[in-house]
Amino acid sequence: MGEMDNRSDSGDTGDLGAVDGVRNAKGERDANGGRDLRSVRDGRLAGFEIPRIGMGTMALAIEGRPDRETAIETIHAALDEGVRYLDTAWSYYLPSRPGTGEPEDLGYGERLVRDALASWDGPRERVLVATKTGYRRTCEAVAAGGKAGASGASGASAADVSRETPDAKNTAKPARQHLRAVGSCYGWMADSRPETMIRDAKESAAHLGVEALDLLYSHGPDPAVPYADQVGALRDLLDAGVIRYAGISRVNREQIDIARAILGDKLIAVQNQFSPSHPDPEHTLEYCEQLGLAFVCWSPLGGFLDPVDQHAYDPFREVAAKLGVSHQRVTLAWELAQCPRLFTIPSARNPQEIHDSFAATRLELTPDDLARLNASVATRRQAMAAGM
Numbered sequence: 001m002g003e004m005d006n007r008s009d010s011g012d013t014g015d016l017g018a019v020d021g022v023r024n025a026k027g028e029r030d031a032n033g034g035r036d037l038r039s040v041r042d043g044r045l046a047g048f049e050i051p052r053i054g055m056g057t058m059a060l061a062i063e064g065r066p067d068r069e070t071a072i073e074t075i076h077a078a079l080d081e082g083v084r085y086l087d088t089a090w091s092y093y094l095p096s097r098p099g100t101g102e103p104e105d106l107g108y109g110e111r112l113v114r115d116a117l118a119s120w121d122g123p124r125e126r127v128l129v130a131t132k133t134g135y136r137r138t139c140e141a142v143a144a145g146g147k148a149g150a151s152g153a154s155g156a157s158a159a160d161v162s163r164e165t166p167d168a169k170n171t172a173k174p175a176r177q178h179l180r181a182v183g184s185c186y187g188w189m190a191d192s193r194p195e196t197m198i199r200d201a202k203e204s205a206a207h208l209g210v211e212a213l214d215l216l217y218s219h220g221p222d223p224a225v226p227y228a229d230q231v232g233a234l235r236d237l238l239d240a241g242v243i244r245y246a247g248i249s250r251v252n253r254e255q256i257d258i259a260r261a262i263l264g265d266k267l268i269a270v271q272n273q274f275s276p277s278h279p280d281p282e283h284t285l286e287y288c289e290q291l292g293l294a295f296v297c298w299s300p301l302g303g304f305l306d307p308v309d310q311h312a313y314d315p316f317r318e319v320a321a322k323l324g325v326s327h328q329r330v331t332l333a334w335e336l337a338q339c340p341r342l343f344t345i346p347s348a349r350n351p352q353e354i355h356d357s358f359a360a361t362r363l364e365l366t367p368d369d370l371a372r373l374n375a376s377v378a379t380r381r382q383a384m385a386a387g388m
């Protein structure tokens with residue numbers, strides 16, 4: 001591939017800074033003004049020196065997923081384009097029957113990533129694969145007529161977080177948190193008991209066909225498990241060599257502090273929701289920047305499971321129309337401009353989408369456009385923070 005080695009020994013997540021005379025990962029120089037694009041688009045994560053646009057593979061593995069062949073073609077297109085960070089999770093699968101899934105359902109998303117990498121003709125060892133543990137999928141019983149049953153998902157939203165009532169006869173059984181998406185019979189259930197996280201992480205390594213996971217995130221806080229215990233499972237996995245680096249997801253500042261105290265410099269990344277429609281009202285991005293942690297944006301284009309307030313993207317559409325590109329590309333370029341330690345992992349369901357999204361690594365917004373977009377998002381952020 002003629003690519004420079006993008007792996008370094010340090011797990012440090014620092015930006016690369018302006019590196020004079022160094023070419024980008026494909027050995028190119030920025031055609032526009034001769035400035036080195038690598039300093040703008042690349043970052044360090046888990047010992048890899050990679051473009052800060054990766055790809056989330058959730059949309060290839062859960063409801064609405066394309067067929068397996070298209071999914072593999074999409075991952076190959078991403079890798080050919082230059083993507084070197086693939087994001088997956090133990091829970092990216094669909095249960096074939098009511099419950100949390102049959103053995104043959106589990107690991108669909110992670111196996112997809114493994115198979116795509118195995119059949120790709122590029123340097124697999126230069127691709128950071130991150131996965132997550134602590135959630136599983138659920139599928140409600142579907143009654144005759146196609147409607148969800150008594151405990152079904154209809155009408156509920158993913159923002160609705162319900163707690164399963166503990167079995168009255170067995171109060172020792174912990175209540176599990178459930179999240180549901182509108183219009184889907186599938187949901188998510190938090191299960192971050194340390195024993196579950198440790199078992200699932202080992203399964204993730206087996207699904208991905210690796211001895212040690214490059215980067216494992218706890219998928220999200222589980223209200224039935226003290227956060228320190230959940231992070232303690234990551235510590236145990238690090239000590240046992242099952243994972244090389246740890247990350248945490250869906251967290252606030254307090255949880256970041258708890259994780260830092262337990263994981264020290266092995267905690268390298270926080271994966272939180274960040275986009276123009278969900279602009280991180282708790283300012284965890286700034287907190288990560290201050291602490292030197294990578295910030296990885298989930299649902300950077302607004303996501304597809306929940307309704308998205310499209311008005312948040314109006315200013316992005318205006319800039320996009322002026323530049324003759326998609327508003328998704330402008331959104332991702334705007335995200336990259338927020339902080340040099342920011343990584344963004346858009347989903348794609350076909351090669352065209354990731355081709356379009358990755359081109360954001362070559363799109364530099366003017367200071368005026370950036371200021372305008374920043375102002376529109378800041379207004380929304382303040383309004384959200386005020387409503388919190």
Ligand SMILES: NC(=O)c1ccc[n+]([C@@H]2O[C@H](COP(=O)([O-])OP(=O)(O)OC[C@H]3O[C@@H](n4cnc5c(N)ncnc54)[C@H](OP(=O)(O)O)[C@@H]3O)[C@@H](O)[C@H]2O)c1
Nearest residue numbers: 056057058087298299300301302303328346347349356357
């Ligand atoms: N940590 C967590 O709890 C968590 C939660 C959610 C997501 N994630 C991660 O974040 C990743 C991305 O988030 P997401 O899947 O919610 O959605 P997203 O990246 O915000 O993308 C939403 C949708 O936008 C469309 N799209 C993507 N690129 C496009 C382009 N260039 N032009 C036009 N449309 C485009 C795709 O839908 P269509 O194909 O329908 O057009 C895509 O599914 C996931 O894959 C996952 O890895 C993590």
